[in-house]
Amino acid sequence: MPIQLLPDTLVDQIAAGEVVERPASAVKELVENALDAGATRVEVELEEGGARLIRIRDNGAGIARDELALALSRHATSKIASLEDLEAVATMGFRGEALPSIASVSQFTITSRKADAERAWCLECDGGRLGEPEPAQHPPGTTVEARELFYNVPARRRFLRAERTEFGHVEDLLRALALARMDVEFRLSHNGKLVRSWRPSRSEDELLRRLGETLGTGFPSQSLYLDESAAGFRLSGWVGLPTAARSQADQQYFYVNRRLVRDRTVAHALRQAYADVLYHGRHPAYVLFLELDPTRVDVNVHPAKSEVRFRDQRLVHDFLYRTLHRALAGTRAGAVESDPL
Ligand code: ADP
Numbered sequence: 479m480p481i482q483l484l485p486d487t488l489v490d491q492i493a494a495g496e497v498v499e500r501p502a503s504a505v506k507e508l509v510e511n512a513l514d515a516g517a518t519r520v521e522v523e524l525e526e527g528g529a530r531l532i533r534i535r536d537n538g539a540g541i542a543r544d545e546l547a548l549a550l551s552r553h554a555t556s557k558i559a560s561l562e563d564l565e566a567v568a569t570m571g572f573r574g575e576a577l578p579s580i581a582s583v584s585q586f587t588i589t590s591r592k593a594d595a596e597r598a599w600c601l602e603c604d605g606g607r608l609g610e611p612e613p614a615q616h617p618p619g620t621t622v623e624a625r626e627l628f629y630n631v632p633a634r635r636r637f638l639r640a641e642r643t644e645f646g647h648v649e650d651l652l653r654a655l656a657l658a659r660m661d662v663e664f665r666l667s668h669n670g671k672l673v674r675s676w677r678p679s680r681s682e683d684e685l686l687r688r689l690g691e692t693l694g695t696g697f698p699s700q701s702l703y704l705d706e707s708a709a710g711f712r713l714s715g716w717v718g719l720p721t722a723a724r725s726q727a728d729q730q731y732f733y734v735n736r737r738l739v740r741d742r743t744v745a746h747a748l749r750q751a752y753a754d755v756l757y758h759g760r761h762p763a764y765v766l767f768l769e770l771d772p773t774r775v776d777v778n779v780h781p782a783k784s785e786v787r788f789r790d791q792r793l794v795h796d797f798l799y800r801t802l803h804r805a806l807a808g809t810r811a812g813a814v815e816s817d818p819l
């Protein structure tokens with residue numbers, strides 16, 4: 479075969495392979511877009527685990543009629559415009575890939591209205607084939623619908639798991655997002671039923687209530703709150719007491735600039751900090767937020783953006799280890815009575 483340029487839709491479908499692995503990864507991208515748009519309320523509706531329908535509704539800034547088609551174009555973003563912007567990126571998205579990717583592997587509709595616009599506009603895109611914007615009814619904000627995910631990529635569609643499994647992944651994801659953004663209201667529905675909702679929390683009481691609703695009502699009283707800064711890093715959040723350690727590592731949330739990440743440096747520092755106070759085979763629960771200047775961390779490592787690279791890896795490690803070690807000193811399992819309440 480001679481060398482030839484691939485059609486745009488196929489390029490999008492190839493990119494979709496990296497960004498959209500399953501319904502939960504599409505939901506992640508769409509909810510992050512809502513958060514980047516300043517939404518204070520995000521509703522997620524799924525049918526059949528997301529395989530039949532994913533619908534995300536937000537009350538964010540909205541998209542102008544003339545920018546709708548652009549939003550669905552590859553490498554089109556309102557979030558960065560230069561290398562300097564990329565190196566200091568503070569939004570969840572920046573690659574301009576999610577919408578075109580999702581639209582290329584679903585029956586896709588986006589409806590949006592800017593707060594100052596007279597009306598809403600709706601744009602359909604069927605497996606990458608773009609329509610024309612049509613007038614629509616919608617309050618300020620955006621609704622994105624992706625139906626029949628992977629309907630035109632049978633190899634991917636076959637990889638989808640049971641409805642319950644796929645829905646479980648979305649639930650896990652929303653829990654993580656709800657912890658990262660306690661100021662935002664989230665609602666999650668499945669097959670027409672409201673399954674979970676998180677009310678926004680503004681006071682400390684509301685924060686603890688939401689933490690308990692998300693991780694179990696025992697969590698707030700069985701954890702220590704910390705908030706420490708040094709060397710331009712800030713670590714805040716809740717570390718579970720050793721007495722509340724779990725047999726599974728299923729309540730470990732670590733965020734870098736509010737982005738949930740998996741990172742070996744972080745994992746190692748936490749393991750070490752807990753090493754002295756935990757019994758072998760037990761896993762701590764924690765919800766921790768590391769904040770640092772965005773130029774000190776590269777989030778452009780992988781399309782899904784769940785990996786990061788720290789510029790001063792050693793410093794990050796030592797800061798985390800020292801801060802947590804100090805906080806945990808004296809909490810050795812058995813050294814403290816577990817709180818009977
Ligand atoms: P990225 O988030 O990397 O910029 P996306 O493909 O996810 O790329 O979105 C493309 C653009 O569409 C965004 O930069 C943003 O301007 C706009 N957009 C997407 N979703 C929303 C939304 N829910 N509300 C407002 N604008 C949105």
Ligand code: MG
Pocket residue numbers: 507510511570571572574576577
């Ligand atoms: Mg995005």
